[in-house]
Amino acid sequence: MHFTKLLAAAGIASVATAHPGPHHSPSKRELSRRHDLSARCSDHVGNYNAKRIKRNLHKRFPGSTSNTTYNIQTEGSYYNTIQNDTCILTPEVTEGPYIWPQSQTLRQDMTEDQPGVPLWLDVGVLDMETCEPLEGVLVDFWHCNSTGSYSSFTGLSPNTPFAELLEQLNVTDMATADLHTDDTTFLRGMWPTDKHGLMEMKTVFPGFYVERSIHIHVQVHTDWTIRGNGTMAYGNTVSTGQIYFDEPLSQKIMALEPYVSHTEINRTTNAVDSVFSGDTENGYNPIVSVVPADGNDVTKGMIGYITIGVDKTAVATDE
């Protein structure tokens, strides 16, 4: 069982062997299963999110209530209610072709020298079996930079459709292909959850690349161990998925430098993305809730909240 997982984590094998493209959408049955899990934990999630958002605002902006017009009870301009829904990630969701565990390092700021709007990702992880926070699980992120490039794959054009890219590289078998081009590590990082099931990662708002809407890849690992250089030597992957942003927010950020200079291709929106599920109602929600970091202006930086539901049952039955 562990061997299979390590193999899957080490490459892109699981992506293309079963599916034609680099990404695939979950089935109707899978979406319905997630909905049921999420709905069952709805009250817990509501309480959990409410506590987190208050706690974190106090932590980050001591004295902010008296110095600004920001009202912590109304949560800023993008979301005026606490969402009870959860982003349920499961092992079957695609990890995409740009997974590269060798470059994922243990740190709480994965920005390096990448320009862009600062984003503090504040992630809570709940066990969907018990509806309780999960402590000590490793939350692992990777995403492209403000003009669409992934670290470790900087030699690949973010503007070339994936099928064309494979053709150029003479790749016929994705199961054995190694597309990585270098050892850069920007915008890749991981950090464990605390006793409240929370972790935070500083990054920049992602840009976009061809055929995909703006997203961040996430995995959750249990039973992990870390090497001397900060990468994961061993771990069980219980969840894989992608998180997204609201279209109005994306429009606002993409109008800024350096994002706006990415003109070679048109951006794919969530509405037409092949992976994004339009089914964000009924308790399954992969969209990051955002509040401006200064209480006013998201373009100066933002805190993104998301609750990830981990389904350990799915691991047990899938593997």
Ligand SMILES: *[C@@H]1O[C@H](CO)[C@@H](O)[C@H](O)[C@H]1NC(C)=O
């Ligand atoms: C959301 O969670 C809160 C807090 O537990 C609860 O009071 C409320 O009824 C929930 N709403 C829905 C729609 O489940």
Ligand SMILES: *[C@@H]1O[C@H](CO)[C@@H](O)[C@H](O)[C@H]1NC(C)=O
């Ligand atoms: C209040 O805001 C002003 C202007 O943004 C800033 O210079 C000042 O340091 C802030 N004071 C406190 C107590 O946060």
Ligand SMILES: *[C@@H]1O[C@H](CO)[C@@H](O)[C@H](O)[C@H]1NC(C)=O
């Ligand atoms: C960490 O060490 C592993 C194993 O030696 C290596 O494959 C990987 O490239 C290293 N990663 C970084 C970021 O140094």
Ligand SMILES: *[C@@H]1O[C@H](CO)[C@@H](O)[C@H](O)[C@H]1NC(C)=O
């Ligand atoms: C994004 O990464 C690519 C590849 O390293 C680089 O050429 C590009 O300049 C980066 N974008 C920005 C805005 O720095």
Ligand SMILES: *[C@@H]1O[C@H](CO)[C@@H](O)[C@H](O)[C@H]1NC(C)=O
């Ligand atoms: C792909 O194959 C063609 C024809 O055999 C060759 O000209 C080209 O250099 C190959 N490209 C790569 C990246 O290996």
Ligand SMILES: *[C@@H]1O[C@H](CO)[C@@H](O)[C@H](O)[C@H]1NC(C)=O
């Ligand atoms: C983007 O879309 C517009 C409108 O459909 C089209 O005119 C334009 O050529 C597209 N640009 C690129 C780079 O594909």
